[in-house]
Amino acid sequence: MIAFILRRLLQSIIVMVAVAAVSFTLFRFVGDPISSMVGQEASIADREALRDSLGLNDSIISQFLRFMGDALQGEFGISYRLQMPVTELILQRLPATVELALVSGTLAFVLGLSLGVYTALKRRGILSNLIMTGSLIGVSLPTFLIGVLLIWVFAVELRWLPSNGRGEVVALGDWWSTGFLTHSGRLALILPAITLGLYQMTLIMRLVRAEMLEVLRTDYIKFARARGLSSRAVNFGHALKNTLVPVITITGLQLGSIIAFAIITETVFNWPGVGALFINSVRFVDVPVMAAYLMMIALIFVVINLIVDLLYYAVDPRLRVDRAAKAH
Amino acid sequence: MAEPLLSVRDLVVEFPTRRGILRALDRVSFDIMPGEVLGMVGESGAGKSITGAAIIGLIEPPGRIASGEIRLKGQRIDNITPEAMRKIRGKRIGMVFQDPLTSLNPLYTVAQQLIETIRTHIDCSEAEARKRAVALLDRVGIPAAARRIDDYPHHFSGGMRQRVVIALALCAEPELVIADEPTTALDVSVQSQIIEVLKDICAERGAAVMLITHDMGVIAETADRVAVLYAGRMAEVGPVREVITEAMHPYTAGLMSSIPTLTQESDRLVQIPGAMPRLNAIPTGCAFNPRCAKAFGPCTVERPELIAQEGGRQVACWLYDEAKRREVPHV
Ligand SMILES: Nc1ncnc2c1ncn2[C@@H]1O[C@H](COP(=O)(O)OP(=O)(O)OP(=O)(O)O)[C@@H](O)[C@H]1O
Ligand code: SF4
Ligand SMILES: [Mg+2]
Numbered sequence: 001m002i003a004f005i006l007r008r009l010l011q012s013i014i015v016m017v018a019v020a021a022v023s024f025t026l027f028r029f030v031g032d033p034i035s036s037m038v039g040q041e042a043s044i045a046d047r048e049a050l051r052d053s054l055g056l057n058d059s060i061i062s063q064f065l066r067f068m069g070d071a072l073q074g075e076f077g078i079s080y081r082l083q084m085p086v087t088e089l090i091l092q093r094l095p096a097t098v099e100l101a102l103v104s105g106t107l108a109f110v111l112g113l114s115l116g117v118y119t120a121l122k123r124r125g126i127l128s129n130l131i132m133t134g135s136l137i138g139v140s141l142p143t144f145l146i147g148v149l150l151i152w153v154f155a156v157e158l159r160w161l162p163s164n165g166r167g168e169v170v171a172l173g174d175w176w177s178t179g180f181l182t183h184s185g186r187l188a189l190i191l192p193a194i195t196l197g198l199y200q201m202t203l204i205m206r207l208v209r210a211e212m213l214e215v216l217r218t219d220y221i222k223f224a225r226a227r228g229l230s231s232r233a234v235n236f237g238h239a240l241k242n243t244l245v246p247v248i249t250i251t252g253l254q255l256g257s258i259i260a261f262a263i264i265t266e267t268v269f270n271w272p273g274v275g276a277l278f279i280n281s282v283r284f285v286d287v288p289v290m291a292a293y294l295m296m297i298a299l300i301f302v303v304i305n306l307i308v309d310l311l312y313y314a315v316d317p318r319l320r321v322d323r324a325a326k327a328h
Numbered sequence: 329m330a331e332p333l334l335s336v337r338d339l340v341v342e343f344p345t346r347r348g349i350l351r352a353l354d355r356v357s358f359d360i361m362p363g364e365v366l367g368m369v370g371e372s373g374a375g376k377s378i379t380g381a382a383i384i385g386l387i388e389p390p391g392r393i394a395s396g397e398i399r400l401k402g403q404r405i406d407n408i409t410p411e412a413m414r415k416i417r418g419k420r421i422g423m424v425f426q427d428p429l430t431s432l433n434p435l436y437t438v439a440q441q442l443i444e445t446i447r448t449h450i451d452c453s454e455a456e457a458r459k460r461a462v463a464l465l466d467r468v469g470i471p472a473a474a475r476r477i478d479d480y481p482h483h484f485s486g487g488m489r490q491r492v493v494i495a496l497a498l499c500a501e502p503e504l505v506i507a508d509e510p511t512t513a514l515d516v517s518v519q520s521q522i523i524e525v526l527k528d529i530c531a532e533r534g535a536a537v538m539l540i541t542h543d544m545g546v547i548a549e550t551a552d553r554v555a556v557l558y559a560g561r562m563a564e565v566g567p568v569r570e571v572i573t574e575a576m577h578p579y580t581a582g583l584m585s586s587i588p589t590l591t592q593e594s595d596r597l598v599q600i601p602g603a604m605p606r607l608n609a610i611p612t613g614c615a616f617n618p619r620c621a622k623a624f625g626p627c628t629v630e631r632p633e634l635i636a637q638e639g640g641r642q643v644a645c646w647l648y649d650e651a652k653r654r655e656v657p658h659v
Contacts, residue, residue, distance in 0.1 A: 219430035226384055226425075227445045227496060228418030237444075238433050245435070317480040318434055 001313075001320075008309050012302045017068075019298035023291035024067045028060065067291075076292035081284045086292045090274055095177050096166055097262050097273030103189055104197030105255045112201040112251075116208025117243075120216065121235055131205075138202030143261060147195040147268035154191060162188045164270045196265040200254045207250055212243040245316050252308035256301045331402060332359035333536050334383065334504055339396035339406075341375075341382050341560075350607040352378045354560045355396065357634060360504065365527065365537040367551030367568065369544065369583065371604045374557040376540045380506045382406070383538075384421055385413040400504075419449040422497035422535075424507040424526070428489035428514070432481035438465070438492050439477040442499055449500035464495045468525050487518035494526055498535070505530055508540045523550055544583065548572055553640075556580050559604055559615040562634050566641035576643040579616045614646065626652045 034047050034056075051057055054077075055066065070076065076086035115135075119128040138146075155163035167184030169177040179185025215221060216239055224234045263275035270276070274293060281289035313319050341353040353375045360366045368376050381387045383398055385405070398406040405416060417423070425431045433441060442461035443454060450457070458477075465473035468491040481489055490510060497505055507526060511519040527550055530537050539551060547554050547568060554571050556563045556579065564577040575581040582600035602619040611617055613628040620627065626646045634644040646652045 219425055219427060220433040222386065223423070223425055223431045223493070223496070224433065225386055226417055226423035227448070228414050228416070228500070229444065229448055230414065233444065233448070238436075241435055242433065316435065317437075318482050 004313065005310070008306055012306055015302055016295075016298060019295060020068055020071060021064070023071075023294045024064050026294070027067065027287050027291045028063065071295060076295075077288040079281075079286055079289050081281065081286040081289075086288045089277065089289065090292055090296065091175055093272060093274045093277045095169075096179075096271060097259065097266070097275060099179060100189065100192055100196060100265070100271060100273060101255075101259045101262060104193040104195075105200070105258050107193060108197040108201035108204055108258065109251060109255065111197075112204025113208055113247075115201075116205040117212060117235075117240060119205070120209045120212035123213065132209075135202040135205055138198050139206070143195060143199060143264045144268050146198055147191070147265060150191045150195055151268070161191050163191060166272060192265050192269040192271055195268065196258060196262060199261070200258055203254060204247070204251055208243060208247055211247055212239060215239045215242045218242075241315070245312065248311050248315065249308050252304045252311075253301075256304040259300055260297050330361060332399075333362040333401060334360040334538075335397075335399040335402075336379075336383070337397045337399075339379070339382060339398065340394040341378055341387060341391060342394040343391040347608065351394075351610075352391070352560050352607060353382065354610075356557070356560070356562050358555050358562060358565055360536050360538060362503070363531070363534045363536055364552045365530070365539055365550055367547035367554040368538060368540045368557065369542070369547060369554060370557035370563075372542075373604060373607075375560040376557055377508055378560075379557070380423070380508050380538065380540060383506060384417055384423055385410075386417075415449075418445060418497075418502065419500045420502050420504065422500070422502035422505040424490075424493055424497045424505065424510045426509040426512050428486055428493050431493050432489060432496075434481055437478050437480055438484075442477070442492075442496060445496055446499050461495070461499065464499055465492070467529060468492070468495045469521075470495075486514050487522060490514060490518075490522050491525060494522070494529070498529060498533070501533060502535060504536045504538065506538045506540070509542065510539075511546070512542065519546075544572070556583065559610055560607065561615055561631075562642075562644060563616070564641070564643045564645075565634070566637075566643075567639065570639060570641060576637065576641065576648060577616075577645045578620050578622050578647070582619075614644075622647060625655065 034050055055063065058066075074087050076090075078084065079086050079089055082089060115131055119125075119131050122128045151163040154161045162184070165188060166179045167186075167188035168182040169179050169185055170181045171177050179189060220242075221234060221239055224238045225231075229238070262271075262273060263279055265271065266273045266275035267279055274296070277289060278293045280286070281293070336359070337357050339353050339356045340351065343350040343352055356375070356379060358366070368379065370376055378387065378391075382393055383405075387393065393406050396406070397404060400416065400420060405413065432438070436444075439458065439461060442464070443457040446452065446457040446460055447454070450460075452460075462474050462477055465477055470476055470488060470491055476484075481492070484492060494510075497507075505526070510526060511522050514522060523546055526537070529535075539547070541547060551568045553566060554568045555565045556571075556577065558579050564571060564575065564580045566576075571580060572584055575584050579600070600619055605611060605615065605618070611628065613626065613630055614620070614623070614632055617623045617627040624646065626632075626649075630646075632644045632646045632649065634642050635648060636642050637648060
């Protein structure tokens, strides 16, 4: 168990170093930060002075080491565009993205799982077939189109829900602002959360369904039925649990990509999160922000992966080498 | 004569497919007496597993029982509600499948699976169920059962897992156990032990067994009577000694002569020429007629019914119909 965790941790660190190297390369070689920081009229000398003060004239290795050291302390420098510490900028924007991702992730997981189980159990039902057909739309429509359609129907035509921003937010402590506590904040969450979660939900649903159908065909399910267990015990106690083992991995990664995909949704709904921040940074070649964002996404994926592996381990006894009690 | 424990009459099982309806069982009839071991033999695809699935009410839809009756102690069980049938499964009819490696849920310990099954059918506390489970595991020959019961299936070898499966099938004391090729997937060295455990424990509890197998040697040693299926139809039923030593149906005779241990001279090993017809191409008349050396006039015209013979035997073959034989004098 300990060895397993250590091995996974080591792998995670290697991944993070690799991502750091990519971020750094971006940092160092994409565009010229100086020209995006100073006006056209700045002199060559001014530019050189700025270059020196930012450490852009040191050797690559020492720049990378400094980058890594800073990153470890959560330091990603000053945004070229906004002239603010990147970390502060991201932390300011993070609550909006996290709350959005949390809501749409929960939505995607709960709905995806229940619909997947339902359509697997009622394979021949009319409703199941409708859901399956509907899910094709969810998988094939691009996110921004879904967002625009939802805005058109619910914000423009019906005028039920807002399409822009987070609504009113309440500060919780110094570094968190939440939209959960106000009516307008909750209303504002609905459309973006659906837009962001729909694709993941349909994916999870189709995966759960396929996996569950597979499990329902296995011998141990037939044997469970042949022993007279109730269909509830067979479907939920036996089949669902076995379905979850392979579903955990992909679902975890899907939830991770919800944060990554938030970029599009945040842009469509003008949502003040890190995704929107990233898009603006790209537009202005604000490399420190881009690098920090990349590192953050990588960290989220690595952490989710780690949790997924541990869950996997907890659910499937075959991975545990607890007792070496091999039968004769 | 005592009342049969299980009585199957004119059972027809059909599978609707894109290319028409496949009739997997066509008017199959047989009885199982209380406490007896009935061997069920036949080539692959003859319908042995489907017969077992029909009895226990687990034919995969869209397959269905199209007609016929299945009675357990005189009561119909083929047309009762799914919930009523569920209560019979495990409690009155137990089932052992072929592959012990895949029959157990890998995510639950043996104890969990046994206790769940016991408590589904018998009103008792968790502790009581556990006690029963340990005793049963001990009885089927799992060493250190009290300790091993909390292991997961993957901790057991194939033979041990099949013992666990037998314990699971028997844990609610069913009157009938259907064992579908219980040793085919096992190592040869443990096959006879498993059959022995199954037979002994059923005998102890007075449970009847329907033993499906390809292995005529096992039938000869274990079964009281044997039923021979061919292309979804019953060819012959009778006491095991008589059927083995003097088969009546030409197909049974062919089956028996292909077993080296029973015929002594192994060079007499004869394969029946040809293959069993597919379900969508069963010939008219007797299903066996294209392969039968003794086929005559009526065989390609009319299907022979299963007719009672002397000594509690039954056979479906025109050779044993005096009237038909007289009609065609040259045979
Ligand atoms: N779901 C199904 N759909 C269509 N036909 C089926 C289905 N299940 C079984 N059959 C057919 O029913 C026939 C009998 O199958 P069954 O499994 O009972 O054979 P068996 O005697 O048990 O053979 P084996 O010795 O290979 O286990 C086969 O011809 C098979 O093709
Ligand atoms: S009925 Fe005819 S074809 Fe069928 S087994 Fe008897 S003799 Fe052969
Ligand atoms: Mg079979």
